[in-house]
Amino acid sequence: xxxxxxxxxxxxxxxxxxxxxxxxxxxxxxxxxxxxxxxxxxxxxxxxxxxxxxxxxxxxxxxxxxxxxxxxxxxxxxxxxxxxxxxxxxxxxxxxxxxxxxxxxxxxxxxxxxxxxxxxxxxxxxxxxxxxxxxxxxxxxxxxxxxxxxxxxxxxxxxxxxxxxxxxxxxxxxxxxxxxxxxxxxxxxxxxxxxxxxxxxxxxxxxxxxxxxxxxxxxxxxxxxxxxxxxxxxxxxxxxxxxxxxxxxxxxxxxxxxxxxxxxxxxxxxxxxxxxxxxxxxxxxxxxxxxxxxxxxxxxxxxxxxxxxxxxxxxxxxxxxxxxxxxxxxxxxxxxxxxxxxxxxxxxxxxxxxxxxxxxxxxxxxxxxxxxxxxxxxxxxxxxxxxxxxxxxxxxxxxxxxxxxxxxxxxxxxxxxxxxxxxxxxxxxxxxxxxxxxxxxxxxxxxxxxxxxxxxxxxxxxxxxxxxxxxxxxxxxxxx
Numbered sequence: 001x002x003x004x005x006x007x008x009x010x011x012x013x014x015x016x017x018x019x020x021x022x023x024x025x026x027x028x029x030x031x032x033x034x035x036x037x038x039x040x041x042x043x044x045x046x047x048x049x050x051x052x053x054x055x056x057x058x059x060x061x062x063x064x065x066x067x068x069x070x071x072x073x074x075x076x077x078x079x080x081x082x083x084x085x086x087x088x089x090x091x092x093x094x095x096x097x098x099x100x101x102x103x104x105x106x107x108x109x110x111x112x113x114x115x116x117x118x119x120x121x122x123x124x125x126x127x128x129x130x131x132x133x134x135x136x137x138x139x140x141x142x143x144x145x146x147x148x149x150x151x152x153x154x155x156x157x158x159x160x161x162x163x164x165x166x167x168x169x170x171x172x173x174x175x176x177x178x179x180x181x182x183x184x185x186x187x188x189x190x191x192x193x194x195x196x197x198x199x200x201x202x203x204x205x206x207x208x209x210x211x212x213x214x215x216x217x218x219x220x221x222x223x224x225x226x227x228x229x230x231x232x233x234x235x236x237x238x239x240x241x242x243x244x245x246x247x248x249x250x251x252x253x254x255x256x257x258x259x260x261x262x263x264x265x266x267x268x269x270x271x272x273x274x275x276x277x278x279x280x281x282x283x284x285x286x287x288x289x290x291x292x293x294x295x296x297x298x299x300x301x302x303x304x305x306x307x308x309x310x311x312x313x314x315x316x317x318x319x320x321x322x323x324x325x326x327x328x329x330x331x332x333x334x335x336x337x338x339x340x341x342x343x344x345x346x347x348x349x350x351x352x353x354x355x356x357x358x359x360x361x362x363x364x365x366x367x368x369x370x371x372x373x374x375x376x377x378x379x380x381x382x383x384x385x386x387x388x389x390x391x392x393x394x395x396x397x398x399x400x401x402x403x404x405x406x407x408x409x410x411x412x413x414x415x416x417x418x419x420x421x422x423x424x425x426x427x428x429x430x431x432x433x434x435x436x437x438x439x440x441x442x443x444x445x446x447x448x449x450x451x452x453x454x455x456x457x458x459x460x461x462x463x464x465x466x467x468x469x470x471x472x473x474x475x476x477x478x479x480x
Contacts (some may be wrong), residue, residue: 027054046151048092090134339376
């Protein structure tokens with residue numbers, strides 16, 4: 001089938017598991033720490049020892065409430081923890097503590113922009129607390145179980161099935177991750193599994209009211225793979241329907257090497273998990289005072305920062321979108337803008353030069369060899385005419401390679417811009433005298449030849465002449 005979107009409408013809902021930034025686990029004092037040796041970060045509760053009793057982690061509750069506030073949810077004063085039963089080697093209790101019929105949050109939304117500039121608002125069904133399971137590694141000699149992750153506190157953020165393309169799903173996830181990171185709820189590290197996505201994907205004929213049979217794509221660990229997995233699954237389902245097949249409700253995994261989704265198991269229904277309220281945990285009570293306190297203490301979130309950047313720094317909507325994509329990038333830009341005193345030029349240097357170079361070498365803003373202070377100093381050197389914009393790019397290249405300050409590089413390489421009219425006038429006269437045919441052409445009306453003379457002067461001075469001054473001097477001598 002050439003393009004399934006011509007005939008079918010895509011319906012996507014996302015379930016995101018976000019690991020909370022706590023020092024201990026959801027229901028025990030066992031440490032919540034990544035990178036330890038297998039089965040070091042465990043205790044009686046998370047390893048399912050008989051007689052051990054769970055105790056709710058208050059910090060996890062606070063962070064969960066912060067997520068509810070940040071995502072515009074209704075936070076319920078009372079919610080209930082439930083046991084979700086299933087058998088798996090890395091689930092030693094034989095059940096997972098989650099929330100089912102009475103989650104602590106319902107409603108809310110995530111708003112984001114698409115590449116065409118349009119804005120989408122995706123509503124949320126709920127957010128609920130749960131604990132993570134352990135990790136199984138399947139080896140040739142058997143299954144290895146690491147319980148370090150068992151009991152780690154999570155929130156599950158469930159969207160309505162309102163997304164209609166892989167691009168929307170990808171942008172939703174990027175914005176959601178940004179909000180959680182800004183609010184210091186989750187570090188969003190997808191490689192470590194701290195921010196994981198399950199995508200429920202179905203298709204239906206355009207105009208149909210009933211949803212198609214959904215397929216769950218499980219635990220995808222990058223935005224790009226989410227988009228690729230959805231696109232593949234849409235095509236797979238469309239091809240199956242065109243051939244008269246029925247779509248089965250199942251769970252599939254994404255094989256990044258083959259670029260396909262692969263069946264893992266038939267999809268369970270809610271009743272298969274035998275949910276019931278956990279008898280060892282009382283109802284969770286979240287007071288209005290706690291909600292008010294957390295709301296008051298909420299840091300500036302991406303949308304608010306974006307609006308402030310537009311108003312305070314006179315940035316375009318596009319530039320503000322890019323520069324508020326992450327807390328780290330926004331903070332870096334703001335230090336450059338304030339340090340240089342030129343917010344617009346700072347935005348251009350950060351977005352075009354620095355981010356372009358970082359993307360080319362696969363680095364994030366946290367790993368930049370160019371400090372915000374040094375980049376601000378480079379902008380000031382251009383604004384003060386100490387160096388030209390062209391020379392500044394050469395200086396920047398050296399800054400990125402060495403981490404040195406622009407002043408040190410300018411001094412070492414003798415790159416200070418020549419702005420002495422007397423010194424430049426001698427060069428201008430020399431170039432004009434050596435180019436009689438071009439002078440005649442200019443005087444006959446070919447005024448574009450002005451650029452030829454300016455270029456020759458810049459070449460003679462190895463790019464160090466002040467371009468504006470050169471232009472004025474050339475024009476003065478040719479028109480005189």
